[in-house]
Amino acid sequence: MSRSLPNTNQLFSDPEYQHFLKKTEACEKNRPFCRHDLKHFIDVARIANLLALEEGLSVSADLIYTTALLHDIGRFEEYEKGTPHELASRDLAKKLLPALNFTEAEQAAILSAIENHRNPQATGFDAVFYRADKASRACYDCPAEPECRWSDEKKNFKLSY
Numbered sequence: 253m254s255r256s257l258p259n260t261n262q263l264f265s266d267p268e269y270q271h272f273l274k275k276t277e278a279c280e281k282n283r284p285f286c287r288h289d290l291k292h293f294i295d296v297a298r299i300a301n302l303l304a305l306e307e308g309l310s311v312s313a314d315l316i317y318t319t320a321l322l323h324d325i326g327r328f329e330e331y332e333k334g335t336p337h338e339l340a341s342r343d344l345a346k347k348l349l350p351a352l353n354f355t356e357a358e359q360a361a362i363l364s365a366i367e368n369h370r371n372p373q374a375t376g377f378d379a380v381f382y383r384a385d386k387a388s389r390a391c392y393d394c395p396a397e398p399e400c401r402w403s404d405e406k407k408n409f410k411l412s413y
Contacts, residue, residue, distance in 0.1 A: 255313060256314075257313060257314045257317050257318075258314060258353065259314050259315075259318050259352040259353055259354060260314055260317040260318045260321060262351070262352055262353075263318055263321055263322070263348060263352060264321060266348065266351065268347075268348065269321070269325070269348055272325045272326070272328065272344060273289075273290065273325065275328035276288055276289070276324070276325070276327040276328040276331075277289060278328075279327070279328045279331040279332070280327070280331075286389050288324035288327040288337075290321075292324065292388060293320045293321050293323070293324070294317075294320065295388040296320045296323065296381075296384045296385050296388045297316055297317040297319075297320035297321070297384075299383075299384035299387050299388055300316050300319070300320060300380050300381050300384035301313050301316045301317075303380045303383060303384055304316060304377065304380050307380065309376070309377055309380065311361070311377055315354065315358055315361065315362060318352065318354070318362060319361075319362045319365050319366065319381060320384075322341060322344070322345040322348065322349075322362065322366055323338075323341055323365070323366045323369050323381070323385065324337060324341055325341050325344050325345065326338075326339070326340025326341035326342070326343065326344045327340070327341070328340075329344075338366060338367050338368070338369055338370050339367065341366050342363050342366045342367045345362060345363060345366055346363065349362065349363075361377055364377075364378055365377055365378050365381040368381070368382060369381050369382055369385050370382070370385075386406065387412060
């Protein structure tokens with residue numbers, strides 16, 4: 253049975269969101285390493301959803317999936333302007349979130365997780381999101397792994413979630 257993700261689907265169909273997605277896709281079309289695309293976003297969402305359930309966090313799947321769709325959406329700004337993508341993504345998310353049906357507290361949680369998805373000291377939902385983002389990378393099956401800048405300690409050489 254399929255579950256409804258109304259905010260996630262509304263965001264995904266938003267023309268401005270799609271524009272940002274395509275801008276990052278264009279910037280990364282020749283990137284040999286992991287890409288910041290819809291596949292990555294969905295992988296992160298699924299892992300974060302599992303981790304949140306296991307840890308007993310009271311966070312809806314819709315909020316998790318929306319966060320995942322937004323967490324790297326500003327990656328193109330890192331390529332074009334040098335802006336750290338977690339900050340660019342947070343700022344773009346601030347523009348997109350008001351059209352969705354999330355409370356102010358939920359919007360704040362989304363923005364915090366986006367901003368902290370590269371922070372190993374993150375706590376709570378931010379930490380779940382940080383771990384899911386890192387766990388989503390299939391280093392064990394990546395042809396570019398030998399050239400990757402990630403340290404061997406950070407790379408995922410075993411199947412996990």
